[in-house]
Amino acid sequence: xxxxxxxxxxxYNRGRGRYGWLRLTPAYSLKVVHQILxxxxxxxxxxxxxxxxxxxxxxxxxxGIPSTLxxxxxxxxxxxxxxxxxxxxxxxxQVRNGAEQIVRSIAAQPPTDDLWYPPIRNIHRWWPEERRxxxxxxxxxxxxxxxxxxxxxxxxxxxxxxxxxxxSNASFNHQSMSFKAEAVQPNLFATPQLMLQHFRExxxxxxxxxxxxxxxxxxxxxxxxxxxxxxxQPAYDCVITSPxxxxxxxxxxxxxxxxxxxxxLKEARxxxxxxxxxxxxxxxxxxxxxxxxxxxxxxxxxPGFKDMLSAIAAHSEILSKYVQRYFLxxxxxxxxxxxSLAGGARLYYIVGNSKFYxxxxxxxxxxxxxxxxxxxxxxxxxxxRKRNSKKELFEFLLSAQCPS
Ligand SMILES: C[S@@+](CC[C@H](N)C(=O)[O-])C[C@H]1O[C@@H](n2cnc3c(N)ncnc32)[C@H](O)[C@@H]1O
Numbered sequence: 001x002x003x004x005x006x007x008x009x010x011x012y013n014r015g016r017g018r019y020g021w022l023r024l025t026p027a028y029s030l031k032v033v034h035q036i037l038x039x040x041x042x043x044x045x046x047x048x049x050x051x052x053x054x055x056x057x058x059x060x061x062x063x064g065i066p067s068t069l070x071x072x073x074x075x076x077x078x079x080x081x082x083x084x085x086x087x088x089x090x091x092x093x094q095v096r097n098g099a100e101q102i103v104r105s106i107a108a109q110p111p112t113d114d115l116w117y118p119p120i121r122n123i124h125r126w127w128p129e130e131r132r133x134x135x136x137x138x139x140x141x142x143x144x145x146x147x148x149x150x151x152x153x154x155x156x157x158x159x160x161x162x163x164x165x166x167x168s169n170a171s172f173n174h175q176s177m178s179f180k181a182e183a184v185q186p187n188l189f190a191t192p193q194l195m196l197q198h199f200r201e202x203x204x205x206x207x208x209x210x211x212x213x214x215x216x217x218x219x220x221x222x223x224x225x226x227x228x229x230x231x232x233q234p235a236y237d238c239v240i241t242s243p244x245x246x247x248x249x250x251x252x253x254x255x256x257x258x259x260x261x262x263x264x265l266k267e268a269r270x271x272x273x274x275x276x277x278x279x280x281x282x283x284x285x286x287x288x289x290x291x292x293x294x295x296x297x298x299x300x301x302x303p304g305f306k307d308m309l310s311a312i313a314a315h316s317e318i319l320s321k322y323v324q325r326y327f328l329x330x331x332x333x334x335x336x337x338x339x340s341l342a343g344g345a346r347l348y349y350i351v352g353n354s355k356f357y358x359x360x361x362x363x364x365x366x367x368x369x370x371x372x373x374x375x376x377x378x379x380x381x382x383x384x385r386k387r388n389s390k391k392e393l394f395e396f397l398l399s400a401q402c403p404s
Contacts, residue, residue: 005385008032017209018083024053028242033059036348044234049225050243054080061214068219072278075264077222082154084218092207094152099203102141103196118260131167134195159202161258228336235342242350244280246326253283279329290321300327302369311359319356334374345402352395364396376400
């Protein structure tokens with residue numbers, strides 16, 4: 001029987017140094033990457049074309065393997081860069097001093113009227129007024145003291161993101177982020193003092209966990225993996241990744257509190273635009289755009305694909321288009337990837353199947369077909385873990401090889 005294996009999910013990363021800095025629910029565990037690398041001969045260059053929070057790159061850096069990571073989301077690219085830098089002792093000291101100065105400045109003066117708040121919808125649902133104000137004060141001070149991007153500022157911003165989510169009403173009981181049922185009760189102690197103290201503690205913890213330095217630099221690129229990855233020397237001889245699943249999960253939606261605070265999103269429309277660029281994105285205008293989207297003659301030759309789309313379309317035309325677009329995007333990815341890889345390169349893709357109404361989408365079998373279609377060999381499917389949502393949903397490890 002296939003088990004749920006929480007140790008193969010983001011849960012395993014919690015509390016494990018840099019891996020636990022921010023939670024990305026669809027992240028996989030560092031253990032998966034270690035297990036894949038442990039069974040391989042010497043690898044020269046790993047590529048992760050859907051890098052998310054950078055788990056692959058951090059494991060590679062710790063093992064001394066050069067890696068290139070690609071993601072389309074600018075916030076995740078910033079975060080992964082920050083997470084994989086080798087900070088000097090002096091920089092970490094500056095981060096701790098910076099936090100002290102921020103806290104001292106805030107304690108010394110009452111909040112001003114001109115504080116900036118992020119234009120996130122229903123901000124009051126996210127943070128009650130008092131908390132919102134402290135967050136705005138910290139952000140204001142942080143930017144005042146560090147006007148330009150530096151590694152020190154980046155680390156302080158990660159601690160700020162931790163605070164943003166910790167003091168929000170966000171709840172993680174579901175696969176996607178939602179709100180806690182009830183507003184959190186006021187504390188016995190004054191909220192501003194508690195939050196400022198918490199910020200200090202988070203910075204202490206962050207700098208302590210940044211201490212062990214990655215052995216190799218990680219190259220992080222913001223790009224669309226439907227296109228070929230940047231040329232590399234040495235050539236990529238291994239791909240380890242977990243692409244988005246066709247399950248209507250929106251990374252922008254998940255990450256919006258951070259993205260609004262840090263200025264990666266300035267208005268709701270932008271969120272939909274970004275999600276439309278992402279494979280499998282489905283938030284806001286990304287969904288309505290599907291109404292007008294056409295496959296333009298491109299097709300998936302997997303047997304039964306058309307029938308599967310028709311079965312979904314019987315319930316929802318738009319979801320059927322969503323699934324079709326998803327797989328065409330992945331086909332484009334595989335086709336453009338091949339010529340950038342070294343002969344004999346190994347590929348490892350972790351992906352989950354999905355279900356729309358009563359139609360199961362055999363994502364793993366369709367991937368195997370797409371990989372073969374794009375010219376990869378020795379394609380294998382291994383069932384990795386059961387997901388806890390519906391009983392027929394699993395995660396799979398697909399492996400394949402580039403012809404020598
Ligand atoms: C399942 S997550 C990867 C999680 C990652 N393994 C980790 O441990 O954090 C998939 C990622 O693919 C990215 N993505 C979606 N469409 C993309 C595209 N066209 N090009 C590059 N990245 C894309 C999303 O932003 C998301 O971060």
